[in-house]
Amino acid sequence: MSLNFPSRPLSGAVVALAACALLAGCTDNTSSATTTTINERQVKVTSSDTACAVSSSTAPSGNLTFSVTNDGNKVTEFYLLADDGLRIIAEVENIGPGLSRDLVLTAAPGQYLATCKPGMVGDGIRSTFMVTDSGADTAPAGDQAEMVAEANRQYGSYVKDQTEQLLTKTRQFASLYKAGKDDRARALYPRARQHWERIETVAESFGDLDPKMDLRETDLTEGQSWTGWHRMEKDLWPAEAKNYHRLDHAARAKYADDLVANTADLYRRTRSMTFTVDQIANGSLGLLDEVATGKVTGEEERWSHTDLWDFQANVDGARVGFAGLRPLLKKKDPGLDAKVDTQFRALQKLLDQHRVGDRFQSYQKLKPAELKALSDAVNALSEPLSRLTAAVI
Numbered sequence: 511m512s513l514n515f516p517s518r519p520l521s522g523a524v525v526a527l528a529a530c531a532l533l534a535g536c537t538d539n540t541s542s543a544t545t546t547t548i549n550e551r552q553v554k555v556t557s558s559d560t561a562c563a564v565s566s567s568t569a570p571s572g573n574l575t576f577s578v579t580n581d582g583n584k585v586t587e588f589y590l591l592a593d594d595g596l597r598i599i600a601e602v603e604n605i606g607p608g609l610s611r612d613l614v615l616t617a618a619p620g621q622y623l624a625t626c627k628p629g630m631v632g633d634g635i636r637s638t639f640m641v642t643d644s645g646a647d648t649a650p651a652g653d654q655a656e657m658v659a660e661a662n663r664q665y666g667s668y669v670k671d672q673t674e675q676l677l678t679k680t681r682q683f684a685s686l687y688k689a690g691k692d693d694r695a696r697a698l699y700p701r702a703r704q705h706w707e708r709i710e711t712v713a714e715s716f717g718d719l720d721p722k723m724d725l726r727e728t729d730l731t732e733g734q735s736w737t738g739w740h741r742m743e744k745d746l747w748p749a750e751a752k753n754y755h756r757l758d759h760a761a762r763a764k765y766a767d768d769l770v771a772n773t774a775d776l777y778r779r780t781r782s783m784t785f786t787v788d789q790i791a792n793g794s795l796g797l798l799d800e801v802a803t804g805k806v807t808g809e810e811e812r813w814s815h816t817d818l819w820d821f822q823a824n825v826d827g828a829r830v831g832f833a834g835l836r837p838l839l840k841k842k843d844p845g846l847d848a849k850v851d852t853q854f855r856a857l858q859k860l861l862d863q864h865r866v867g868d869r870f871q872s873y874q875k876l877k878p879a880e881l882k883a884l885s886d887a888v889n890a891l892s893e894p895l896s897r898l899t900a901a902v903i
Contacts, residue, residue, distance in 0.1 A: 570644030580609055586605050586627060586630065589623075596716070614899040631729050712793065795898065825857060850894045
């Protein structure tokens with residue numbers, strides 16, 4: 511979505527805490543009926559390099575936990591897709607070999623696709639997953655309902671604002687690129703992409719748009735055409751690519767117009783989007799996973815080396831999602847709220863050290879010790895942030 515810095519797996523205590531967060535009144539004397547409910551709502555997924563074994567093909571609607579273990583040799587991802595195979599309902603990424611991670615969400619009745627993606631490329635290994643109508647009412651009540659509504663409103667407004675700014679700056683960038691004004695296009699490139707990176711998990715939920723707009727060359731599959739930001743990035747920094755021949759004007763116009771058209775499509779699709787608490791919380795963690803899989807490693811911007819801009823934007827988006835949920839989290843788990851806030855501040859402090867005026871320095875200039883410090887800070891934030899969804903739904 512290679513060297514990876516996977517998020518830390520949840521400990522047994524944390525998994526137990528997550529399970530209790532999903533169910534009222536966890537006690538030692540659990541009845542057989544309650545045990546059945548717990549088992550139905552906890553689905554085990556074992557991902558290998560060639561298979562995706564899901565312990566059940568059905569679950570009742572409401573709060574679900576997919577516990578994903580990677581038994582393969584490649585870093586993997588797990589998605590719950592809509593039945594069209596394109597829309598991402600929820601995901602957990604960057605699961606290294608031998609590691610386990612939980613995906614917690616609230617699922618409505620319907621048919622889905624449980625999908626493992628070994629190597630984090632291609633369409634993945636899919637199987638049908640049915641969510642039956644349990645009749646359970648998972649809607650919050652009282653003051654919590656008001657907090658949830660406000661969090662959803664704030665995040666929806668944020669996404670709309672970021673897509674508006676993205677469309678405006680993408681049009682400016684495309685115009686400069688087509689006109690051959692490369693210095694100005696290079697200067698605008700990371701600034702425009704910030705708006706994409708801040709809402710990257712929302713954009714990725716449209717499975718047909720993301721590959722057209724943000725696919726990296728190393729992630730191309732056989733026969734797949736390469737378009738989008740990174741296609742133009744390579745053309746703007748040709749000295750960083752070996753034996754590369756720059757595109758002519760017609761090709762530049764083609765790729766630029768395509769990016770603008772897809773960005774306009776993204777803008778239109780997000781106008782009517784609404785969000786749930788689990789989507790906001792999982793999205794925040796997903797943005798931090800984007801940092802771990804592409805930005806910390808320096809793989810995202812392999813020619814422009816503007817990874818720190820993307821890094822900051824992913825952190826911005828994750829923090830906005832978290833901030834909207836804080837009133838609810840403070841009520842339910844003030845200790846977790848304080849820990850997540852502390853780790854966000856620590857990571858931001860490290861990022862600020864690499865600013866030069868209103869810009870970030872080239873990622874190539876970071877020393878190994880600085881890269882390790884950033885990686886450690888991302889991992890330190892990932893652990894408590896991975897518990898956010900279970901705490902607020």
